[in-house]
Every structure is written in C-alpha cells, then in structure tokens.
Amino acid sequence: MSIHERGFAMSATSNLIDDAPLTKFHKKLTFFASGGPFIDGYALSIIGIALITMVPGLNMTPTEIGLVGAASLVGIFFGGGIFGWLTDKIGRHKMYIADLIALALFSLLNGFATEIWQVVLCRFFLGMAIGADYPIATSLLAEFLPKEHRGRLLGATFVVWAIGAAVAYAVGYLLRDMGPDAWRVMVASPAIFAVITLLFRLGTPESPRWLLSRGRRDEADAVIKKVYGQQYGLADIASDSEGPAKQGKFMDIFKGQFWKRTLFVSIFWTAQVIPLFAVYTFAPDLLHSMGLTGDANLYGGSFLISMLFVVGGIPGLWLVEKIGRRKLLLWSFGIIVVALAVPAFIPNVQAAPLFIALAVFALASGASSFLEVVYPNELFPTEIRATAVGFGTAISRVGSAASTYLMPVAILSLGAAGSLLIGAVISLVGLLATFLLAPETANKSLSELTTEKKSAMPITSKATEGSLS
Template sequence: MTIRAVDEAPLNKFHRKLTWACAGGPFLDGYLLSIIGVALVGMSKELHLSTGDESLIGAAALVGIFVGGLFFGALTDKLGREAMYTIDLAVLVGGSILSVFANETWQLVLLRFVLGMAIGADYPIATSLLAEWVPNKHRGRLLGILILAWYVGAAAAYVIGYAMAEIGGTGTWRWMLASGAVLSAVILLLRIGTPESPLWLVNKGRTADAQKAIKKALDRTVSIDDLLAASADEQAVEQSGFRDLFRGAYLRRTLFCGLFYMCQITPMFALYTFGPTILGSFGLGEGNVSNLGSGLISVVFVLGCIPALRLVDRVGRRPVIVWSFALMVVPLAVLGGGSALPVAVVVACFCAYALFSGGPTVLEWTYPNELFPTSVRATAGGVATSISRIGAAAGTYLLPISLDRLGIGTTMLIGAGITVLGWLVSFAWAEETRGRTLAETSALPGSGRSVAAGGERSDALRKSGL
C-alpha cells in the first residue's frame, strides 16, 4: 500500500523540520555517549570511582540502547510513532537532570541505563516516522542524514566538554551532564506538534486521522473513500509481529540488517578509541586537548558520509554498501602492519576508512525501514539497532584487552576480518530498493506485491489520488 499524496509530494518546510527533529535522537546519542567520557575524568576524582565503576558507567548506556531498541520498537508499532516520539525525549531531559545530582556509582549506572533505553527507543521511532512521511525519491538521502547527526553530536560533546574543562576545570563534570538536558529540551520542543504517520494510521484503520495528518503537513487533500481503499489494501497484507522477524523470508532480512550494522559499527568503535593515539602524533593526544582531537575524529567520519548520501539515491543501495565494505577492508588490512608503519600511512588509512565507511553508515537505518512492512517497521529497526550494539559493546570491552595482548597490528586485522564478514553479508543479501515505494520494498518475493505488481497497482492508485 502506498499513499501517492505522500510518496510524490515535493519537499517542503514540513519535511525539512521533520528531518531535523528526527535527527535530534542520533545527535543526542552521539552527545550523551561522548560527554560521559569527558565527564568521567572529574567524576572519578570527586566520587573516587574504581576502574570497574568507570567501566560500568560507560557500558550502561550501551546496554540500555540494546534493551530500548528491542522493546520499544515493537511498542511503537502498536501505540504509534507520534506519542513515543516525544515521550522518549522527555525521558532524556529527566534522566540528564537527575544525573547532575548523582553521588553514587549505582545511581549513575541506573541513570545511564535509562538514558540508553530512551536513545535506543528513539532510533526505530524517529526513523520509521521519517521514512513514512518523506517522498520516495528522497528517502535514502534524508534517512542517511540522520546518522550524520550522531557524529555531529559526538563532536559537539568533545568541544563543549573541552570548553567547560578549560574554564572551570574537571570539577565541571556535573555541568557537562546538565548540558545534555538542555539540548534534549530544545529537540523536544522542536518535535511537539508533529503529526502521526499516515501509513501507520491507515494500517490501524484510522483513515479520518490520516486525512487530517496529510492535510496538516502537506496541505493536500485525499478523500476518505480513497483512504478506505488504501486501508483495505493494507489490511489485506498479513499483519506481522515480532516473532515473524525471526522466521520465514523475513529472517534473512533481519539477519542482513543486524549483521551489516554490527560489522560496520564494531571496527568503527575500535578506531574511535585508536584515533586519539593517531592524533597524539600531532600533539593532540594528551590532557584536555585530547577532547578536541576526539572531536576532529567525528568530523572525519562526517565527511565520509557526505558522498554516500548522494550515491544511495543516484547509484543505488546495493552497489554502495557492497563496494563500501570491500574498500573498507583495505585500510584496516594495511593498519595490520602495526606501530612500525609511518605516521603518514596510518593517518591516510584512517581517513580512507572514514571515507569508505560512509556507505554502510548512511544505510544503517534506511534498509530496516525499507525492507519491512508498516506493522513491524519500527520493530525491525529496533532489532537491528540491538544487534549492532552487541558488537559495539563487545568491541569497546575487548579492544583494550586485544591491544594489550595481541598488539595494534593484530587488532586491526581482526577489524578487517569483521569488515570482510560485513561484505559477505551484503554481497549475499543486500537488496536494491532505490526508487521504489515502501509497499514495493517491503514486499516479499512471490507475495503479489512485487515491483511488477506494484507497477500495475500504481496506475490504479494514480487515478484514485493515492
């Protein structure tokens, strides 16, 4: 089922505002996950934290993201995108404020876990809402923009943390945590008033509400009769649930989305840790200045995403992800040479990896939203996020051990091996979804809703205004 009034609408102020509002979640993810690293320096001194305490505080948010994505994605498919879209931001505001008053390790761990759950919930909520509102030909680029916000948020955290530490010293760690509440409140205000997804409303049989939402957002009128027909079309499709993601034809898509996401993000987290060491060669790796160096790392990854944003809608999803993973292997393999490599080669490899990683990065949320129907779209996005965080948590925990016992060269070769797995998964399972409606991209082969069937249906829908 497709709503032509939405699918073929020209980009307007609503689409731009919705994109920025949805990008607020990834921005806060990058910010909140990074600001804690800056704040831990002063926090450890004041609260006398042990190394184990620091590890628990640092890992709590990642565990929370895993739980939040897994649970709240499914809840979003049942309750709707609009309500959850603002609730999770309210939790971020409250959790950040309470963090300012924490004086015990367990309090910080609990609050970081709650913040992680809200962040993990926002990924499937915001991405499914945006995917169901944006015009078909711009969907890949606009969904890809959301991941850029993560790196911008991380860079902002390091810059703001650096400035606070310079002005007030490491004792300003509580103000660093409070800054997350301010940013969350700003994004929450930006989200207020966003209409519900018309696809979700039609899927639930709420055609009158869908008509009002389209009129409010796009100033386009679709008749109730046409929406009733669309609703009947949607209800004719088997309504899938959480379990359906792990059986039958959807299992392959679930594994693809989760595994390529995990294979992309695991080495990336490792390079984030390795990055300050590289920058240390230029005098940017010691003391508070290292926060600026870490911010520069985020900027490099942002630059890598920019060309990919244009290519996913021009060249296609499949060639971008397959070729990107193949090219990402090369710099990691070269870094396998270890510390004996010249600094210029190490820096060049780091920049090349950042550039090539843009393809899988911008598709992290595009594929889950395109390959699954309305009834489980947010659920699938949440599952993919949860699977990816297994790799992120494992990489963060195991990297120091690997560096200590195996050395930097072997560690980078392990990263190359993980990236090869990402290439194999993408080569075997990546589907091409460029230029197709959500109804067509989410249809299973042989389901009667294939591209060909979609093309026949499009003629009828054009006559009905959908």
C-alpha cells in the same frame, strides 16, 4: 511550487505519499527527527571526554571504566528491542515525545551521581531512551517521505549523529579546565539538546500509514488532508488504505521473506557499529596509544576524526540515490577492511599511518553508516517497521557493548594496530553479509518493497490545488 503545479506519476503500488514532491513539511520532519541521532552521537561521545576527569574523581578501575562506556550501549539494546515493538503497538507520535523527556531526565540525574553504580545506571537508562528514538523517529519519517528522497533524507538524520559527536568533543575541550567536576557538566549536557528537540517535535502528526495499520481510517484521512491538502484523502494512498488493517507481532520479522532481511540488517548493522563506537568512546585513549599527547592532539585529533565522519556523509548521501544502497555499502565495507588492516602489517608502525587509517575509516564509515536507519525502514511493512528497526538496534548493540567494554583491554594488550585489525575482521563479516543478503531498495515505494504485488503502468494523477508546498 505546489503539488498541483508539478504533477506526479502514480501507480497501483505507489501513492500520494511516495510520489509527492519534496516540501517544507518533509524538510521540517527530517530536521526534527535528526534531534535523536544528534543526541545519540553527542551523549555516546561526551563520555569519552568526561572520563578524563571522572576516572580520578571517582577512583575508577579499568573494569569500571569499561562498564560506564558500555552501560548506555546495553541500554540501547533494551530500549531498541522493547520500545520498537511498543511503537508499533501504540503509535509513533506518543513515543516520539516520551523518549525525549527520558533523555533529559537521566542526563540531568547523571550529573548528580556520587557513586559508580549511579553513573552506570543513569547511562543505562539514557541508552534505553536513545535506543527508543531510532525506531520511533525513523519509522515516522520513512512513512512520510517520497520514495525519490527517502534514502537521502533518512540518511541525513544519521549523518547528524557524527555532528553530535563532533560537538561533544568541542564542548569537552571548552569544559576541560572547569576542574575535577567537569565531567558532571558534560554528562548532564545532553539534557539541553533533548529539551530543544522536544519543543521542535510538539505538534508533529501521527503517521497515516500506522493509523491505517490499526484500522483508524478517519484519523488517517484527517492527517492526509492536514499535510497534503483538503482535496486529498485515503483514495490517494490506495496501496496503503486498501485491504484490512494489519496488526503485526514481534515474531513476524522472522517469518516469510523477512527472516533473511532481519538477518542481513542485524549482521551489517552490528559490523558497522562495533568499530564505530569503540573509536568514538575511547578516541582519546586510542590516540594516546598512538603516541599522541597533549590537549591539542587528544581533543583536536578526536574532533578531527568526528568531522571526517560528517565529511564522508556528504558524498554518501549523494551516492545512496545515485548508485543505490547495496553498492554503497559494499564499497564502504571494502575500504574500511583495507584501511584498518594495513597498519597491522607495517613493522614498528608509527602514529601517522595509524591516524591515517582512522581517518580513512571515518570517511568510509560516514559515507554509509546512515544505511543503518535506511535499510530496515525500507525492508519491513508498517505493522512491524519499528519492531524491525528496534531489533536491529538492539542486536547491533550487543556487539558494540562488548567491544566498548573490551576496548581498554585491547589497547593495552594489542596496541592501536592490533585493535584496528580486529575492526577490519569484523568489517569483513559485514562485507560478506552485504554481498550475500543485501537487496537494492533505491527509488521503490514502501509497498513495492514489502509486498508481493507487481507494479502497474504509471498513470497521471489529477491533482488540484492543495496545501502541500
């Protein structure tokens, strides 16, 4: 059904983009944007499997293992911080393509590494490319999605992260008998997915909202006509097109109403990813510390945990529009705190309760971890949107890099139960930050969320025949 057949409500603070029906264009754009999170989940998880043959092959020490695990997360810190800001400066589309080329290149180079420092360096640059894709792909997608579907479709791109991680464990299991150099194929394999995603993304239009923020009105009008139909133009996105062009600065995310939002995003995102990446990167080691041994338990257990993240995402994507972002995040943090803390208080805890704790954590985390890309894209205006997403990405990776580096030591010193308890404490911090700082953003236009304007009464737009379907 086309847009002129459906009709839709508009107000002074909303527009064609916010109120349009969901179309094939939106679904394709969501699918293309999902390639980045898929590669992220795959690349950050495959290293945990690759280490099984990499450690003896390169005679790695525990410190070197930690460096390899943390290198990509440090890279994400720099990639998110630098390229988020750059994406607001030069546009979403150019960066949308460039970062995938970098992903493919450094994955391939990693497969040919002969020294530890080369592996660490390649993983660092791979992480930079991954970090760049968070603000690039999600800001472009957010600026095209209708408000009624924005949370669910933005979230769906991040649920794909868990699918990428699950695929990584499946690939690792299939390649485990290749011999001592199996790790080379594993660390190079993300290049395949990067090239496929790159081919899909070619031809994606630039965000009209970003073009308007740079004063490029004619180009923005051309994109509106291409995507929605020739009878539409800038007048149909009045809440974005009215007023002067705005070119944001990096420090704007700390000014006015945005500093509290930046604080909230940084804390909740960090609290989510610290236990998440620690579990994913060292899932086989964690399961081994629980007493689970053998390929079926190590690979199979890791794969099962990954799939539970995906399963948790299914109700999460329904609840994000049903009960809203704030309640979903509060409930998931609360469940995670309990699940990860309980094993520490069970005397001589055995493998089963520990594995159950991990499984509950995976389900609850999967139900809300996608809010890491939903909240920051909704809380900041176009001119600083990618900067804010990039900053949140960067800050969250400081904690996750430290936890990944220290995870092997924690497993040896504290055991599985002690390691999970640390995750519970970190999740409690996220719970408190959400309770104190999180706003509700569901079913609101981007202009409503990022300006002080009040909504006008809805009026019915007069749509004629168009290409949006």
